[in-house]
Amino acid sequence: MSVLPLAACAMTPEGVEPEDIAEYELAVATIGCQLVTEADYQPVELQAGLTREQTTAITSYLLSTDKAERLPDGGVTLTTGACA
Template sequence: MTRPTILLTIAAFGLSGCLALPPDGVSAEQIAAYDAAVTSIGCDMVAESDYLPVELQTGLTREQVIQVTEYKLAREEAVKLSDGGVRLTTGACAA
């Protein structure tokens, strides 16, 4: 494989979630707190009333909560809902 091909292959795996990295400035403990907080609100994050408790329970900002949600989607630990929300699919939220 040539160098550009290798880089494209690595990029493709990254997009599929295999190499998804947690957001900058968010620790593993905060990600675990996110999981617990989302579980406590019923596993779905759809509206403002869902995001606020997660922010309060984790100490994360709205932007960080969104970034962790995107990270979970990339790792296939969450799914998008038809109403525009997101459902966590791991731990107590696993189907």
């Protein structure tokens, strides 16, 4: 029996579709790949058509699947897609 890595088993957050994640990644790329302050989250939400809850859920999901990293001074940076 083979064992899959934990990240392969991670499910997308409730209320979030795969398309939402793709839109989120594109929007984050347009602001320099980092989410640190309110000024970063608002344009991502507007561009991707997401609520704050969806945005934070996607951020947590990407952190748990190693597609984002926490920054030393707070916030996160994406390490996938256009931000790789």
